[in-house]
Amino acid sequence: PTAYEAPATVTEQQLAAIWSQVLGLAQVGRHDNFFELGGDSITSLQVLAKAHREGITLTPKQLFEHPTVAAAATVAVIGGIDAMPSSAEEKDAADILDVELSDEEMENLLKEIG
Structure with a gap:
């Protein structure tokens, strides 16, 4: 694990707050890896x-390729018309949603969200 380093920009602060909320963590540092934290x-x-x-x-692809708060903040689009995803990015999102889950994984997911 990396040593905690506080988010440095407003975007990093927003992303860290969102990650900590979704993952149920007290704090998320700018160099913490989303997937290593349990994402x-x-x-x-x-x-997203x-x-x-x-x-x-x-985009889902950006988060997978830039899994730390600091890295994700550098590729994020903040507001504006540019925020509209391209059809290629929409396809990436659809691919992520099209995952194969075992019966046990599906049952656990349904318990989590249910």
Whole structure:
């Protein structure tokens, strides 16, 4: 694990707050890896939706390729018309939603969200 380093920009602060909320953590540092903190494809979609509501647009692909708060903040689009995803990015989102879950994983997911 990396030593905690506080988020340095407003966007990093917003993303860290969203990650900590979705993952149920007290704090998230700017160099913490989303997936090492327990994030997965389902929680990543929750993070992306919450970020979008706050005017921060990230694609699923960007989060997978830039899994730290600091890295994600550098590729995020903040507000504006540019926030609209391209059809290629929409396809990436659809691919992530099209995951194969075992019966046990599906049961656990339904318990989590139910």
